[in-house]
Amino acid sequence: MDATAASLLLDHHARNARDLPWRTSPRDPYRTWLSEVMLQQTTVATVTPRFLRFVERWPTVEALAGAADEEILGEWAGLGYYARARNLIACAREVALRGSFPRSEAELRKLPGLGAYTAAAVAAIAFGEDAVAIDTNVERVAARVFGIADRQAAGEAARGWFPEGRHGDFAEALMDLGSAICRPKAPNCAACPISSACTAFALGTPEAFPAPKVKKERPHRFGIAWWIRRGGDVWLVRRPAKGLLGGMAALPGPEWSDQRPTVNPVAIHRHGFTHFTLDLMVVPAAEPPEGEGWWQDLSHLGSAGLPTLYRRAAQAALAAEREPRLAA
Known part of the structure; x- marks a missing residue:
C-alpha cells in the first residue's frame, strides 16, 4: 500500500505541482535554502513576494553574505520570527567562506540555523540526497494515511514511505498535498490522489488525525x-x-x-x-x-x-x- 500510494502521489504531483519561484530547473541550492528558511511558520502566499524581493536584491548567497545586517533585517521586517533573519545572515556568510553549500544533510546541519528539517529539505531537494524532510504537512498527511493520532509518531512512520531516489520530489509532493488538499480543516478528500489508501478517509474522520495539540495559555x-x-x-x-x-x-x-x-x-x-x-x-x-x-x-x-x-x-x-x- 505504501509504495502504491507513493507512486500515485508522485504522478499527481508531476501534473499538478505548484509553480513557485524557488522551484527552478536545475534546482538552485541558494533559492532552496532561502525559501525553506522563509517558509518556517509562514505561508507560501506571504513568503512568495518577499522571496522575489530578496533574490532580486541579493541574487546569490555571496551577495547576501556581503550585505549589511541592517539592510537584511530591514528587508526581513514583517516576516516575523526574527531569529531566522539573524541565522540567515550567519549562514550566508559561512557558506560564502566555504565557497558553496555543502551537499549532504550531515554537513548542512553544521551551518548556522539549519535544523533537522531544513538540512534534510535542502539536501533532498537541491542535491538529490535520500534525506527525509518531515514538516507539519508531512506529519499531517502521514497521520491520516496511516491512521496515527500522535503527530511525532506519524512523522516517524513517514520516514519509511519515501521512495528511494525520489526523496526531494516526494517531500514537495507531500508538502503540496498538505497545503492544497489534505488541509488541517476541511480536507478536500474528493480531490486527493491517495484517498483510496488513506486510513482516516476510510474511517470517515480525516480531521481527527493527527490529534489536536493542547494549547497552553500564554502569559x-x-x-x-x-x-x-x-x-x-x-x-x-x-x-x-x-x-x-x-x-x-x-x-x-x-x-x-x-x-x-x-x-x-x-x-x-x-x-x-x-x-x-x-x-x-x-x-x-x-x-x-x-x-x-x-x-x-x-x-x-x-x-x-x-x-x-x-x-x-x-x-x-x-x-x-x-x-x-x-x-x-
Missing part, C-alpha cells in the same frame, strides 16, 4: 514605546543584537514587564508572540533617551525596517494624533 506582558516627534520625524533605535527582535529597528523603550506601568499612552497595540502576548503602550516623550538612534521621516516610515509590532504601534500613534483634527 501577558506590558511594554512602553516612547513616541518622540521632531516635526515630521520620529526617533527610532536599534534593538540589541541578541534577544527577541534582535537587531531590528524599533521605537525606544524600557524592557517589557509582567506589571502594567502607570503611564498615559496615546495608543496601545496588542501583539501576540509565540510564547506570550504584549500590550505595547505608546507614550509621548519630549527628548530622545541616551544612546544611539536616528530621526526617521514619517513619510518614509515603511522603509525603516520596523517589525510588525513597532510598525503597527507607530500607525496607532499616528492615527491617535489625527483624531482630534478629524473630530474638529
Whole structure:
C-alpha cells in the first residue's frame, strides 16, 4: 500500500505541482535554502513576494553574505520570527567562506540555523540526497494515511514511505498535498490522489488525525514605546543584537514587564508572540533617551525596517494624533 500510494502521489504531483519561484530547473541550492528558511511558520502566499524581493536584491548567497545586517533585517521586517533573519545572515556568510553549500544533510546541519528539517529539505531537494524532510504537512498527511493520532509518531512512520531516489520530489509532493488538499480543516478528500489508501478517509474522520495539540495559555506582558516627534520625524533605535527582535529597528523603550506601568499612552497595540502576548503602550516623550538612534521621516516610515509590532504601534500613534483634527 505504501509504495502504491507513493507512486500515485508522485504522478499527481508531476501534473499538478505548484509553480513557485524557488522551484527552478536545475534546482538552485541558494533559492532552496532561502525559501525553506522563509517558509518556517509562514505561508507560501506571504513568503512568495518577499522571496522575489530578496533574490532580486541579493541574487546569490555571496551577495547576501556581503550585505549589511541592517539592510537584511530591514528587508526581513514583517516576516516575523526574527531569529531566522539573524541565522540567515550567519549562514550566508559561512557558506560564502566555504565557497558553496555543502551537499549532504550531515554537513548542512553544521551551518548556522539549519535544523533537522531544513538540512534534510535542502539536501533532498537541491542535491538529490535520500534525506527525509518531515514538516507539519508531512506529519499531517502521514497521520491520516496511516491512521496515527500522535503527530511525532506519524512523522516517524513517514520516514519509511519515501521512495528511494525520489526523496526531494516526494517531500514537495507531500508538502503540496498538505497545503492544497489534505488541509488541517476541511480536507478536500474528493480531490486527493491517495484517498483510496488513506486510513482516516476510510474511517470517515480525516480531521481527527493527527490529534489536536493542547494549547497552553500564554502569559501577558506590558511594554512602553516612547513616541518622540521632531516635526515630521520620529526617533527610532536599534534593538540589541541578541534577544527577541534582535537587531531590528524599533521605537525606544524600557524592557517589557509582567506589571502594567502607570503611564498615559496615546495608543496601545496588542501583539501576540509565540510564547506570550504584549500590550505595547505608546507614550509621548519630549527628548530622545541616551544612546544611539536616528530621526526617521514619517513619510518614509515603511522603509525603516520596523517589525510588525513597532510598525503597527507607530500607525496607532499616528492615527491617535489625527483624531482630534478629524473630530474638529
